[in-house]
Amino acid sequence: MLRIRNARIQSGSFGPRVQKVDTLVLHHTALDLEASLRVLRYRDVSAHYVLATDGVAYRILNDDEVAWHAGISMWRGRKRVNSRSIGVEIVNLDGNRSPYPETQIAALIELCQRIMAENPGIRPGNVVGHADVAPKRKVDPGSKFPWKRLAADGVGLWPRLSSAKRIGSKARIQSLLEQCGYPRPHGFGTKGGSFVMFDDPKSPPAGVAGVVSVGTRDILRAFQLHYQPGSATGVANLTTMRLLEGLAAAQ
Numbered sequence: 346m347l348r349i350r351n352a353r354i355q356s357g358s359f360g361p362r363v364q365k366v367d368t369l370v371l372h373h374t375a376l377d378l379e380a381s382l383r384v385l386r387y388r389d390v391s392a393h394y395v396l397a398t399d400g401v402a403y404r405i406l407n408d409d410e411v412a413w414h415a416g417i418s419m420w421r422g423r424k425r426v427n428s429r430s431i432g433v434e435i436v437n438l439d440g441n442r443s444p445y446p447e448t449q450i451a452a453l454i455e456l457c458q459r460i461m462a463e464n465p466g467i468r469p470g471n472v473v474g475h476a477d478v479a480p481k482r483k484v485d486p487g488s489k490f491p492w493k494r495l496a497a498d499g500v501g502l503w504p505r506l507s508s509a510k511r512i513g514s515k516a517r518i519q520s521l522l523e524q525c526g527y528p529r530p531h532g533f534g535t536k537g538g539s540f541v542m543f544d545d546p547k548s549p550p551a552g553v554a555g556v557v558s559v560g561t562r563d564i565l566r567a568f569q570l571h572y573q574p575g576s577a578t579g580v581a582n583l584t585t586m587r588l589l590e591g592l593a594a595a596q
């Protein structure tokens with residue numbers, strides 16, 4: 346059962362909400378509860394909720410405030426996902442290694458349903474993981490996260506397999522990924538201590554260091570981490586193709 350406690354942010358690491366909320370982003374904290382609350386309430390990042398393993402959700406910010414959880418990111422062709430999203434940080438040291446306890450997942454489903462009811466702009470196809478909106482840079486909430494179970498309760502989408510008989514071209518795969526909301530290929534790097542994102546990884550803006558190129562393979566790996574976690578290779582097999590076509594058709 347979900348219990349919500351107030352744990353108001355103590356730093357200035359948030360902003361006013363200008364755009365309408367249409368996305369819900371789920372994360373794992375990679376820290377225990379105490380450290381998660383310390384970082385997200387007192388440092389230079391934040392979230393709307395931290396969900397502990399025992400099902401208690403700590404409310405740090407209100408929905409009409411912008412939390413700093415997703416960083417450089419893109420979803421449905423729009424950058425700066427923070428401005429349009431609610432961020433939930435789920436306490437788990439590494440969702441690619443540690444399973445999420447039942448109590449926590451049951452509370453998470455209740456919390457997400459509540460957030461979606463309060464923010465009707467969030468449709469199931471816009472309930473995503475940090476890795477979905479920031480491929481290559483982020484891997485949370487990880488391969489142990491039970492996306493299929495959440496989707497069965499209306500929190501996120503789960504595709505029916507298409508009847509594809511062959512694996513499509515790279516261009517076809519990229520096009521399907523974008524129909525599902527995933528980013529187009531891009532680059533990112535750092536400038537003046539902050540991350541910046543740009544369209545052509547081959548021509549970064551002046552002064553950008555540590556350039557990383559994010560291509561279809563990286564974006565497909567994020568898709569697989571969510572829908573085909575046992576095969577998060579970045580290379581499509583026939584099941585990937587069927588899932589991808591199925592998800593595109595469900596949008």
Ligand SMILES: [Zn+2]
Nearest residue numbers: 372373475485
């Ligand atoms: Zn994250």
